[in-house]
Structure formats: C-alpha cells, structure tokens
Amino acid sequence: MATLERLLELPAAELRLSLNQASQLLADALGADKIDVFLYDRSKQTLRALGTSNTPMGRRQQELGLDVMQVANGGSIADVFTTGEPFRSGHMDQVPGELAGLVHKLGVRSHIAVPLEVEGERRGVVSAQSARPEFFAEVDLRFLIAVSRWIGALTHRAELVEQVTAAAVVQGRREAAEELITVLAHDLRNYLAPLTSRLELLRRRATAEGRAVDVRDLARASDSVDRLSRLISDLLDVERLEQGLFEIVPQPVDLVALAQEVALALGTPSSEVHVQGPPKLVVVADRERLQQALQNLVSNAVKHSPGGQPVVIRLSTELREGRALAHVDVVDLGSGIPPELLPRLFERFVTGGGKASGLGLGLYLASRIAEVHGATLTASSRPGNGATFRLSLPVSGPPDCAGAA
Numbered sequence: 581m582a583t584l585e586r587l588l589e590l591p592a593a594e595l596r597l598s599l600n601q602a603s604q605l606l607a608d609a610l611g612a613d614k615i616d617v618f619l620y621d622r623s624k625q626t627l628r629a630l631g632t633s634n635t636p637m638g639r640r641q642q643e644l645g646l647d648v649m650q651v652a653n654g655g656s657i658a659d660v661f662t663t664g665e666p667f668r669s670g671h672m673d674q675v676p677g678e679l680a681g682l683v684h685k686l687g688v689r690s691h692i693a694v695p696l697e698v699e700g701e702r703r704g705v706v707s708a709q710s711a712r713p714e715f716f717a718e719v720d721l722r723f724l725i726a727v728s729r730w731i732g733a734l735t736h737r738a739e740l741v742e743q744v745t746a747a748a749v750v751q752g753r754r755e756a757a758e759e760l761i762t763v764l765a766h767d768l769r770n771y772l773a774p775l776t777s778r779l780e781l782l783r784r785r786a787t788a789e790g791r792a793v794d795v796r797d798l799a800r801a802s803d804s805v806d807r808l809s810r811l812i813s814d815l816l817d818v819e820r821l822e823q824g825l826f827e828i829v830p831q832p833v834d835l836v837a838l839a840q841e842v843a844l845a846l847g848t849p850s851s852e853v854h855v856q857g858p859p860k861l862v863v864v865a866d867r868e869r870l871q872q873a874l875q876n877l878v879s880n881a882v883k884h885s886p887g888g889q890p891v892v893i894r895l896s897t898e899l900r901e902g903r904a905l906a907h908v909d910v911v912d913l914g915s916g917i918p919p920e921l922l923p924r925l926f927e928r929f930v931t932g933g934g935k936a937s938g939l940g941l942g943l944y945l946a947s948r949i950a951e952v953h954g955a956t957l958t959a960s961s962r963p964g965n966g967a968t969f970r971l972s973l974p975v976s977g978p979p980d981c982a983g984a985a
Contacts, residue, residue, distance in 0.1 A: 595738040599631025602731050607633035610720055612708040614638045614686075616647070617696065617731060618657060619704040625651050627661060627704060637686055637709065646681045655679040660693045660705045667693045668721050670714035682709075690715035694725045698732045698739075706731055769812050776805055810875075828866035828952055835861040835906060835973075838871055839893045846878045850887040853878060857895030863906050863975050865953055873949040873957075876942035877910040877969050884914035884967070897975070904975040911968045917961035925959055946971075 603615040615638070617631030629647035632638045641647050651658045654677050656667050669675050670690045673683050682688050688709045696704040706728045708716065779802050786794035836857055843853035874893075881891040894909040917925065926947035946969075950957040954974055961967035 595735065595742055596630050598734055598738040599731070600634070601631075602734060603631040603633040603638075606706075606708065606724075606727060607635055607638075610708055610716070610723070611710075612715075613711050614641065614688075614707075614709045616641075616657075616707045616709075617704065617735075618649075618661070618707065619696070619735070620651070620661060620702075627651060627657060637688075637711065641686060644681065644685055646679075646686065649679065653679065655682065656691060657693055657705050657707055660695055660707075661702065664695045664702055666695070666721055666725060667691065668716060668718070670716070687711045689713045692716045692721045692724055694721070694728045696728050696732055696735070698735050703732070703735070768808070772805065772809055772812070776802070776809075779805060813872075828869050830864045830866055830953075832862050833865045833867045833870060835863055835870075835895055835908060838867065838874065839895060839908065842871065842874050842878055843893060846875065846882055847891075848882060851882045851885045852890045853882065853893060854890050855893045855895070857893075858897075861895050861897065861906055863973050865973060869949045870953070873946040873971065874908065874910075876946045877971070880942055881910050881912035881914075881967070881969070885912040886914060889913040906973045906975050908971040908973070909968055910971075911966065913966040916963040916965055917959060917967050918963065922959065922961070926957065943969075 599617045603617055606612070606615040612633070612635075614635055615631075615633040616629040618627040619630050620626075621628055627649050629641070632642065632647060649655065649658065651661065656669070656672075656675060656678060659665075660667050668691070672678055672688050672691050682691075686709070689712060690710040691707065693705050693707040695702050696706050698704075706724060708720070708724060710716065779798055783795060783798040783802065786798060836855065836859065839855045839857075843855050847853035878891060878893065885891050889912075892909075892911040894907075894911060896907045896909075898905045898907060926943050928941060928944045947957045950971055950973075956970075956972045958970050958972075959967060960970070
C-alpha cells in the first residue's frame with residue numbers, strides 16, 4: 581500500500597522521467613537489483629526500457645545497450661509481452677532460450693515479469709531482476725501484477741500530458757506564424773503598388789523605343805510581381821476567413837470558360853493544362869473567388885505533375901437526391917499524396933515535401949472558398965498514381981442565394 585500511495589503521488593510529467601521514478605520505487609520496495617518498464621515500439625518491433633531503476637545493474641544494462649530488445653529474438657521478457665502471461669524463475673541460467681546478455685553479461689539469476697496494460701491494451705512489460713538465485717517469491721509476483729496496473733495508469737497520464745504539451749507548442753507556433761505572416765503581408769502590399777506602376781512605365785517606354793528584349797524581360801518581371809501579389813492576397817484572405825470577414829457575391833458563372841481561362845494562364849510547356857467537359861456549364865457562384873480556388877488547385881497539380889504529363893480539368897454534372905451538382909475535377913499524374921498527409925491536406929501551412937513548395941495555404945483557401953459556396957472539396961490519391969481534387973458545386977448556388985438563382 582505504501583508503494584501504491586507513492587506511485588499515485590508521482591507527477592505525470594515527461595513519460596521517461598515518470599517511469600524512471602516508478603522503477604526506482606519498485607526496486608526499493610522489492611529489494612531488486614533492477615526494475616524495468618518496457619514499452620513496445622510497433623514501428624521497430626522492439627521492447628524499449630523507458631523506465632529503469634537507478635541501480636548498478638540498471639546502469640550496466642544501459643551501458644551494454646540491453647535496454648532495447650527485438651521481440652523476434654525471444655527471451656522471457658518478449659514471451660511475457662507476446663503471451664500476456666506472467667513469468668517467474670529463480671534460476672535464469674537454466675531457462676531454455678533466455679537471452680545471453682541477460683544471463684551472462686548482467687548476471688541475472690532471479691526474474692519476475694508481468695504484462696503492462698495501458699487503457700486495456702497490452703503495451704509492454706514490467707520486469708524485476710536480481711543477481712541472487714531464488715530471490716523472488718510468489719507473493720512478489722502478485723505484488724508486481726497489482727502494481728503494473730497503477731504503472732499503466734501512470735503511463736496513460738504521462739502520455740496525455742505529453743500530447744497536450746506538444747499540441748500547445750504547435751498551436752503557439754502556428755499563432756505566432758500567422759501573426760507574423762499577416763503583418764508581413766500588409767507591409768508587402770504597400771510596396772507592391774509603386775513597384776507595379778514603375779514596371780508598367782518601363783514597359784511602355786521600352787515598347788515605344790522598340791526594345792523587344794527589354795519588353796520581354798519586363799513582362800516576366802511583371803508576371804513575378806503578379807504572382808507575389810496573389811500570394812499576398814491569399815495571406816490576407818486567410819486573415820479575413822478567420823475573422824469572418826470573407827464575403828462572396830454570387831452571379832451566373834460559366835465553369836467551362838473559367839476553366840479554360842485558368843488553363844491558359846497556368847499551363848506550362850512541360851505541363852499543359854487540358855479542359856474536358858461540355859461546351860458550357862453555368863453555376864451561381866462568386867466568379868473571382870471560384871477562380872482563386874481553381875487557380876490554387878491547378879497550380880498545385882502543375883507543381884506535382886511530372887514533365888511531359890498534362891494536368892486535366894474535367895467538368896461534369898450529376899443529379900443527386902434531386903439536387904443538381906457541377907463537378908470540377910483537377911487531375912494530375914504525379915507521385916500522389918502520402919496517406920499520412922490526406923487527413924491534414926486542407927489545413928493551414930501543410931505542405932507535402934518533395935517537390936512541394938510555398939506556405940501551404942492554397943488548398944486551405946480552396947477548401948474554405950468551397951465551404952462558403954455550400955460546396956465540397958475532396959482529394960483522392962493512390963501513391964504513385966497521381967491525385968484528383970474534386971470541387972462539387974450546387975448549380976443553383978450557395979444555400980442563402982438559391983432562391984435568387
């Protein structure tokens with residue numbers, strides 16, 4: 581009871597610290613030469629001693645690297661984990677298949693071990709060892725079984741604390757980044773207007789003087805400034821979305837004409853953008869915002885498309901539950917979206933690595949623009965087989981303007 585009370589008093593701080601403290605408490609209570617709390621690492625299929633008593637045998641184990649063991653190599657600790665059955669032996673040198681490092685390098689002769697469960701799931705093993713033969717009695721094994729339940733609860737508490745702490749750190753970094761980026765976007769916009777005007781003045785002068793090379797270079801410079809301007813607009817739109825100031829002005833829009841316009845603007849010699857669908861497809865939407873969403877989707881597809889492979893904008897209609905929907909599919913033949921990224925794909929500041937670049941705002945904005953239109957934006961992908969983004973719009977427009985449509 582005294583040991584259990586002291587276990588309950590342990591602060592659920594960092595997991596390793598908590599388990600080290602618990603291991604030391606058990607070593608003192610049992611008089612053991614070493615106590616370990618092993619947790620299973622599924623990715624490496626190993627049992628790692630995240631908690632070990634601060635005893636000579638415990639320190640020796642860490643020096644020899646015996647605090648990590650492959651489950652496939654067997655031994656009493658691995659057997660307890662795989663079978664869920666407790667173990668007791670007073671002559672470890674006579675146990676068939678026991679790990680040589682445990683017996684010969686650490687000199688373990690007595691050993692008791694029990695499975696460790698956390699929230700009803702077998703997660704590891706609690707192990708007590710001694711260099712003396714026949715050191716642990718049956719009552720010690722029962723004691724370890726009882727204590728392991730409390731260690732499981734401590735493990736759960738410590739893991740929750742670590743998760744909450746990690747989430748708070750991520751949230752703090754995100755908020756700081758958002759504030760910094762928003763301030764920077766406002767400042768950059770103030771510098772862009774005079775720069776754009778000066779480039780236009782130089783372009784006109786070069787055109788009047790017949791300097792074709794300068795006209796071409798100035799056109800490229802203007803394109804770069806336009807891309808920067810669009811990025812700044814995206815950043816400011818994020819701020820408006822978060823503050824509820826993002827508005828749309830619905831009107832009839834021909835999706836086919838809009839798609840062709842975006843394809844012409846964003847296609848490159850190495851990644852052309854093709855439009856497939858009916859000659860005309862009219863929906864009620866905010867044309868400027870819809871264009872912004874489609875540009876972000878197509879830019880993302882072009883960025884991930886391998887050289888020589890086109891990006892396709894495919895338009896179609898569907899009648900679903902008496903409601904007419906217009907589908908805009910943006911399809912690329914790139915490497916696909918990693919499965920672990922799919923659940924977070926439309927969050928702010930999420931990028932896919934590899935060829936991906938930018939701030940990770942394009943897909944977030946596209947999804948929010950879809951949302952304010954009463955539309956949906958989904959992504960599907962199989963790694964190595966490209967990706968498809970589907971924007972599904974109600975033909976009659978957002979719910980609040982359906983009557984007017």
